[in-house]
Amino acid sequence: MSLLSATSVTAHYGDFQALFGINFAMAAGETVAIIGSNGAGKSTFLRALTGLRPTTGQNIQFDGALIAGLPADAIHKRGLAMVPEGRRLFPSLTVEENLQIGAAGGRAGHWTLDAVYDLFPDLRDKRRNGGTELSGGQQQMVAIGRALMSNPKLLLCDEISLGLSPKVIKDIYAAVPRIQAAGTSLIVVEQDVGQALAVADRIYCFMEGRVSLTGTPATVTRAEISQAYFGLNTEGTAA
Amino acid sequence: MANRILQALLALTILALALAPLWAGRADLRLLMEVLAYLALAQMWNLLAGYTGLISVGQQAWVGLGGYLFFALTILGGVPVFAAFPLAALLTAVLAVPTGWVAFRLQGAYFAIGTWVIAEVYRLVAAQVGALGGGSGISLPVAVAKSIAETRMGREYVMYYIAFALAVIAVAGVWLILRSRWGLALTAIRDSEVAAESVGVNTMRSKFLIYVITAGLTGLTGAFLFFQKLRITPDAAFSVNDWTAFVIFIVVIGGIGTIEGPIIGTILFFALREVAADWGTWYLMGLGALAIAVMLIDKRGLWGAIHARWGLSILPVSRNLPD
Amino acid sequence: MIWVNAILQGVLLGGLYALFAAGLSLMFGVMRFVNIAHGDFIVVGAYAILTAIVTMGLPPVLGVAAVLVLMAVAGFAGQYVVLNRVLGKDILPPILVTFGMSIILQNALLEIYSADSRKLPTGTFETSSIDLAGGLAVGVLPLCMFLTALAVIGGLQFVFYRTALGRMLRATSDDPEIVPLMGGNNNRIFAIATAMASLVVGIAGIWLAMKTQFDPAAGPARLLFAFEAVIIGGLGNLWGTLAGGIILGVAQTLGAQIGGGFQILAGHLVFLLILIVRPKGLFPRMKG
Amino acid sequence: MTVLLELKGVNKSFGALRVAQDVTFDLPEGQALGVIGPNGAGKSTLFNLIGGALPPSSGQIAFDGHDVTRTPASARCRAGVARSFQIPHPFVGMSVFENLLVASSFGESGHTDPEAAAAHILDITGLRHRANRHAGSLTLLERKRLELSRALATGPKLLLLDEIAGGLTEGECHDLVATIKDVQSTGVSIIWIEHIVHALMAVVDRLIVIDFGRIVADGDPATVMAQPEVQEIYMGISVEDAA
Amino acid sequence: ASRPIKIGFVSPQTGPLAIFAEPDNHVLNTFRKQIGDGIMINGSKHPVEFIVKDSQSSSNRASTVAQELIFEDEVDLLAATSTPDTTNPVADQAELNGVPCITNDTPWQPHFFGRQGDPAVGFDYTYHFFWGLEDIVEVFMAQWAAVSTNKVVGAMWPNDPDGNGWAHPELGFPPVMAANGFELVDTGRYQNLSDDFSAQISAFKNAGVEIVSGVMIPPDFTTFWTQAAQQGFNPKVVNVGKASEFPQAMAALGDRADGLSVEVWWHRTSPFNSSFTGQTSADIADAFEADTGAPSTMPLGFKHSLFEVALDALQRTEDPTSPESIAKAIGETKLDTCVGRIDFSAGPVPNIAKTPLVGGQWTIDSKGNPHLDITLNLGHTDIATTAEMRPIG
Ligand SMILES: Nc1ncnc2c1ncn2[C@@H]1O[C@H](COP(=O)(O)OP(=O)(O)OP(=O)(O)O)[C@@H](O)[C@H]1O
Ligand SMILES: Nc1ncnc2c1ncn2[C@@H]1O[C@H](COP(=O)(O)OP(=O)(O)OP(=O)(O)O)[C@@H](O)[C@H]1O
Numbered sequence A: 001m002s003l004l005s006a007t008s009v010t011a012h013y014g015d016f017q018a019l020f021g022i023n024f025a026m027a028a029g030e031t032v033a034i035i036g037s038n039g040a041g042k043s044t045f046l047r048a049l050t051g052l053r054p055t056t057g058q059n060i061q062f063d064g065a066l067i068a069g070l071p072a073d074a075i076h077k078r079g080l081a082m083v084p085e086g087r088r089l090f091p092s093l094t095v096e097e098n099l100q101i102g103a104a105g106g107r108a109g110h111w112t113l114d115a116v117y118d119l120f121p122d123l124r125d126k127r128r129n130g131g132t133e134l135s136g137g138q139q140q141m142v143a144i145g146r147a148l149m150s151n152p153k154l155l156l157c158d159e160i161s162l163g164l165s166p167k168v169i170k171d172i173y174a175a176v177p178r179i180q181a182a183g184t185s186l187i188v189v190e191q192d193v194g195q196a197l198a199v200a201d202r203i204y205c206f207m208e209g210r211v212s213l214t215g216t217p218a219t220v221t222r223a224e225i226s227q228a229y230f231g232l233n234t235e236g237t238a239a
Numbered sequence B: 001m002a003n004r005i006l007q008a009l010l011a012l013t014i015l016a017l018a019l020a021p022l023w024a025g026r027a028d029l030r031l032l033m034e035v036l037a038y039l040a041l042a043q044m045w046n047l048l049a050g051y052t053g054l055i056s057v058g059q060q061a062w063v064g065l066g067g068y069l070f071f072a073l074t075i076l077g078g079v080p081v082f083a084a085f086p087l088a089a090l091l092t093a094v095l096a097v098p099t100g101w102v103a104f105r106l107q108g109a110y111f112a113i114g115t116w117v118i119a120e121v122y123r124l125v126a127a128q129v130g131a132l133g134g135g136s137g138i139s140l141p142v143a144v145a146k147s148i149a150e151t152r153m154g155r156e157y158v159m160y161y162i163a164f165a166l167a168v169i170a171v172a173g174v175w176l177i178l179r180s181r182w183g184l185a186l187t188a189i190r191d192s193e194v195a196a197e198s199v200g201v202n203t204m205r206s207k208f209l210i211y212v213i214t215a216g217l218t219g220l221t222g223a224f225l226f227f228q229k230l231r232i233t234p235d236a237a238f239s240v241n242d243w244t245a246f247v248i249f250i251v252v253i254g255g256i257g258t259i260e261g262p263i264i265g266t267i268l269f270f271a272l273r274e275v276a277a278d279w280g281t282w283y284l285m286g287l288g289a290l291a292i293a294v295m296l297i298d299k300r301g302l303w304g305a306i307h308a309r310w311g312l313s314i315l316p317v318s319r320n321l322p323d
Numbered sequence C: 001m002i003w004v005n006a007i008l009q010g011v012l013l014g015g016l017y018a019l020f021a022a023g024l025s026l027m028f029g030v031m032r033f034v035n036i037a038h039g040d041f042i043v044v045g046a047y048a049i050l051t052a053i054v055t056m057g058l059p060p061v062l063g064v065a066a067v068l069v070l071m072a073v074a075g076f077a078g079q080y081v082v083l084n085r086v087l088g089k090d091i092l093p094p095i096l097v098t099f100g101m102s103i104i105l106q107n108a109l110l111e112i113y114s115a116d117s118r119k120l121p122t123g124t125f126e127t128s129s130i131d132l133a134g135g136l137a138v139g140v141l142p143l144c145m146f147l148t149a150l151a152v153i154g155g156l157q158f159v160f161y162r163t164a165l166g167r168m169l170r171a172t173s174d175d176p177e178i179v180p181l182m183g184g185n186n187n188r189i190f191a192i193a194t195a196m197a198s199l200v201v202g203i204a205g206i207w208l209a210m211k212t213q214f215d216p217a218a219g220p221a222r223l224l225f226a227f228e229a230v231i232i233g234g235l236g237n238l239w240g241t242l243a244g245g246i247i248l249g250v251a252q253t254l255g256a257q258i259g260g261g262f263q264i265l266a267g268h269l270v271f272l273l274i275l276i277v278r279p280k281g282l283f284p285r286m287k288g
Numbered sequence D: 001m002t003v004l005l006e007l008k009g010v011n012k013s014f015g016a017l018r019v020a021q022d023v024t025f026d027l028p029e030g031q032a033l034g035v036i037g038p039n040g041a042g043k044s045t046l047f048n049l050i051g052g053a054l055p056p057s058s059g060q061i062a063f064d065g066h067d068v069t070r071t072p073a074s075a076r077c078r079a080g081v082a083r084s085f086q087i088p089h090p091f092v093g094m095s096v097f098e099n100l101l102v103a104s105s106f107g108e109s110g111h112t113d114p115e116a117a118a119a120h121i122l123d124i125t126g127l128r129h130r131a132n133r134h135a136g137s138l139t140l141l142e143r144k145r146l147e148l149s150r151a152l153a154t155g156p157k158l159l160l161l162d163e164i165a166g167g168l169t170e171g172e173c174h175d176l177v178a179t180i181k182d183v184q185s186t187g188v189s190i191i192w193i194e195h196i197v198h199a200l201m202a203v204v205d206r207l208i209v210i211d212f213g214r215i216v217a218d219g220d221p222a223t224v225m226a227q228p229e230v231q232e233i234y235m236g237i238s239v240e241d242a243a
Numbered sequence E: 001a002s003r004p005i006k007i008g009f010v011s012p013q014t015g016p017l018a019i020f021a022e023p024d025n026h027v028l029n030t031f032r033k034q035i036g037d038g039i040m041i042n043g044s045k046h047p048v049e050f051i052v053k054d055s056q057s058s059s060n061r062a063s064t065v066a067q068e069l070i071f072e073d074e075v076d077l078l079a080a081t082s083t084p085d086t087t088n089p090v091a092d093q094a095e096l097n098g099v100p101c102i103t104n105d106t107p108w109q110p111h112f113f114g115r116q117g118d119p120a121v122g123f124d125y126t127y128h129f130f131w132g133l134e135d136i137v138e139v140f141m142a143q144w145a146a147v148s149t150n151k152v153v154g155a156m157w158p159n160d161p162d163g164n165g166w167a168h169p170e171l172g173f174p175p176v177m178a179a180n181g182f183e184l185v186d187t188g189r190y191q192n193l194s195d196d197f198s199a200q201i202s203a204f205k206n207a208g209v210e211i212v213s214g215v216m217i218p219p220d221f222t223t224f225w226t227q228a229a230q231q232g233f234n235p236k237v238v239n240v241g242k243a244s245e246f247p248q249a250m251a252a253l254g255d256r257a258d259g260l261s262v263e264v265w266w267h268r269t270s271p272f273n274s275s276f277t278g279q280t281s282a283d284i285a286d287a288f289e290a291d292t293g294a295p296s297t298m299p300l301g302f303k304h305s306l307f308e309v310a311l312d313a314l315q316r317t318e319d320p321t322s323p324e325s326i327a328k329a330i331g332e333t334k335l336d337t338c339v340g341r342i343d344f345s346a347g348p349v350p351n352i353a354k355t356p357l358v359g360g361q362w363t364i365d366s367k368g369n370p371h372l373d374i375t376l377n378l379g380h381t382d383i384a385t386t387a388e389m390r391p392i393g
């Protein structure tokens, strides 16, 4: 059955419209990637799902219940967690406290401090450090761990590769299968198309607030992606 | 069209005020003096907070300094009254320079309370100046008051026109500044400081200049206010409620960041006071509640809302591109 | 010896100022928000205890409890109903709303209690003292007051750094926007913070009532002392706030040695001096 | 040909995060330089450093032969550095025309006739029909164009553009390119951050790629774009699956 | 009846000095009753209307309400009492705007010189009667001398009109004290409503002060005296103006008030009678206590005398519509009131008349009620002493 279904989601920033009727659906256990260039509306869409960005009179179903219009903390308690763009750790909290905050919603399950430390062993010996004293990659791990601590049914990851070196990105993505194994579904927002294709069962490509392409990694060609990504053909320019 | 009508109305009001001594009784004149003085104070605070975002809760410092300097100049310095007014204003502005140097170390809400602390310092220092009666305060020798006119009515008229001049200087002054090249910069700062910087506006200097100028004119108003009261004491001169709280309410209720706002606010403030005066404390509570309500309902204030709704403006400062 | 005594008395007085400041510091810490009516709320607390004990004749313990509960509830409600709606990037609304509250409170108190200055009589408690070596004597009341300050600040520290609530409060102070993603509700968290602050304000008010005379207009001066203590100590640092209060108290008593007129003045001047040499305060923790 | 802008070993970090690392390059007068790189690479930060909105943690910045490392933004603007903001900062309380008027009156040592200058710019950028509209009422695309116009109105020697083409249609994009070319033809040097690569390629004579605040590639646009590691960094599409 | 006479009255009904205004209503009612439907002025009967305003113990407020009385109510006569903060601004407005004005209950120097008065010229419209610093100095000095001490005096003089007056290097205490061999310990003018007097107290302890003297507002004295106890400071003689003039304040201090001494300017045993109601001082006191249940205080007599003088002057006025005429009548006052004889022509400076001052001391009886005894009459032989001056404790 479908875990999340959103129909014609729109969002505005003041008088500027960022999303134009996004239709989106995914089943439990799936991992879906959303790609698209800057300003395509990826983050805005995730914020709409989590309730951070109020969206007017449209219909978002999560886990069989209507969540559109609920306050963000209520949605979170239903098992929808997000790793925000740019990590957003709490600087005045230690690594461990950052993780504990994630559990504030009080959902029990597989993910505990120890489970997270097993997932990202680097963090265990940094547990007493301030969140900002870590490398970018480690910060991203904390951000992910923090979201996992609420034992979500669905985890939204907004550009977890942002500003990280390919090596680090690989390390982080190495954790994804284990997250899926714990029964968590994922939506991964990426500009890093390679990564997206690697982890996702299906992809959505956004362009200027609309879905410009959907498919599975197997079916979509790189040309299509470039087209959907920039509205142009890259080989054309490169040559 | 509506603007034309409002402007005509304004012109008529000014004319009527200019001729007030012809039609107003002694009590009315007194009231008008107070109204005009408060209008001046309101315009100054609005210029400061509404355009440079410097929310000062310490304007009483300038009112008090203006008053004390005026008394010092006339009593100790023997300076004639009409020379003492501008001098007091000038000296107040001069004192605002080092004051600002300290106050500008605080931002936002901290700047607000910081200016208040500084005003307190001035109050306590004034209380130490024995030559001006220390904490007892001092009376203006009747001779000085009489020096502006022999007859009682004559004095009333002269004082009225001083107040009238004050208000005109304040309103016209703010209007001219805002229409000037520099006013453009101030409005830009109001809307986005970082963008203003990026197009070449030296935001720091503009803010500081405004801070000093408003201090000077506020001091001038203070000099007048206490010339009229005849007696100055530290507590009266540096009262936060009389010289800052009311002024802030006037501006905010009327509409901060516009020239019309303070005018509307002042009229409203005194109209309310006339009907509700005998409610005493209740009136003040109502005033506070009104200010809170404005913030909760529409923080642009009365005129701000009107302007946004119907695009009215009595004293336009906008420059249109003719096409 | 005079100077030693002055410093001693100043330190004790500093306890009161730290109590004044703790609530302010807490609200700034969590909400980046300065309550201009803070001093007036302290005075409200003082009148409340006066009414509870003198007018209504409640036994002290009951009276104190009643006042503290009342303050906390009022704080929670006030934040939830009014202040939450004006918090934001624009600093004018919070300043103005609390300024309005300040005027309303002062006049309401004037209406109810008249402008006469009052004091909570505590019999021998306020006159008894402990003699130290060299003719020094410490009043029992000021001493208890100082110990209360230590306890209150220690307590707040504990809540902030040892409890889940404190963790959530610090997280909110770092980045309120994403706290909902952790299942936190900003409005409720803010209201809880204000409730805690109001509780402390209540305690401060009760000591104010016992320590000195107060009247409906006594609030603003208390706000300024509190504010100075916070800035001197450094934003968002509670122990720093205590230090700030002590520095302020000592500055005042030493100033009084120079001459009665310099008591309050000296406090303000020390504050301005520190502002000039250390704009971020002596022990900053948080970026203003 | 003389050097207009010169960065020497510029570093910038926000706490633990290093967003500019030993950035060093020269910009010859009249050149159009493109800057690309993934999100959060430090492109906008680079503009903040050049424009003076942020002070560098270390290193020197020289403009027009003078060291401006510690010069405030307003002074740099009057010296001839103008910039647009990635997230537009219009003066919402003013009309579009007044927005430009501020720039033309205070920017680069001020024009003799600010009104005329502002009006002229509006014609160039095609905002004339909006001249007397409140800037607050503009759409995001119009706001981005206002950013460009206002920057131009300061009469700059160096123009910094941060992602002004995002969300434009092919046609609009074409006009934008044309406009920028005209500006360059009047001798103004340009640095343009843009994700819309084809637009960028149509204008710039040189391309810099930034990753983690480091310059990882610098040179002729076509060659730089062709470099596999650039493709990898930029689109994350590694060379293998490109083949 | 013809045109009513309006009398504007300003006093500190609220604020730190509110206690001074306690007798206001009783006194006004007494006079309203006595006046009935009016008084005879120059052959015609005029109703009298009292318009009362509160100065809130603030000079700013006092000046404002005085202006209201002058410009809005257009009163014929202004009256004000109790400390310079109220009497001076009111008199200033009256003088400038040409409204006759009578004030009392402020030592005459702070009133006259505080208003920049010139002994050679005086004022045209404003008259004031009370005792002066020379009297208070004499009384306090006598009280100090009456008890054997080391003659070291700690001064508590605030930075307000009274404090500055009393501390004045020529007109105030210091010169006379020096002349009489008293050593002065003065820590400087403190701000009113201060939280903390530990500095003064420790200074006094250090200098071995045995006498404390000053003029403090009631709340400050309470704070001071409490902290003195905390610090273990126990002087032998304490006489502070203002604060210890009131039985309520003494009652609040409980046993710690026993032995405090004070200057007495009116007392139920005063030998003077009201010229308007014929009451003796005792009658006035009894009537007040019967009416309010509160103990009679010194201001009671002076409020009463203030209106005695006002009405007497009005009755002698030729043209009640002319301020000058009323002012002239006031100036010519020669009246025996319940506080003694008022004669502005006999004052130390123009527009000022002096009233007698004696010394008193408080005893707290077993039930904790304070009683004020006259202990020294210093030549005012008509005023009888009721007890001996004794040290505290
Ligand atoms: N706070 C904001 N105010 C105004 N406009 C905004 C705001 N945030 C985003 N936008 C605009 O909304 C559009 C979508 O932004 P969004 O952040 O969702 O894009 P994105 O796909 O996440 O881009 P990126 O890959 O850079 O994160 C962009 O045009 C952006 O400029
Ligand atoms: N004022 C700031 N404080 C802290 N971190 C900041 C600040 N400004 C930028 N950053 C961080 O610095 C890094 C670089 O930001 P920058 O805006 O320069 O990236 P960019 O290359 O412009 O990205 P984009 O293509 O999305 O505009 C990002 O991780 C950003 O979160």
Ligand SMILES: [Mg+2]
Pocket: A042, A043, A044, A085, A158, A159
């Ligand atoms: Mg995004």
Ligand SMILES: [Mg+2]
Pocket: D043, D044, D045, D086, D162
């Ligand atoms: Mg950027």
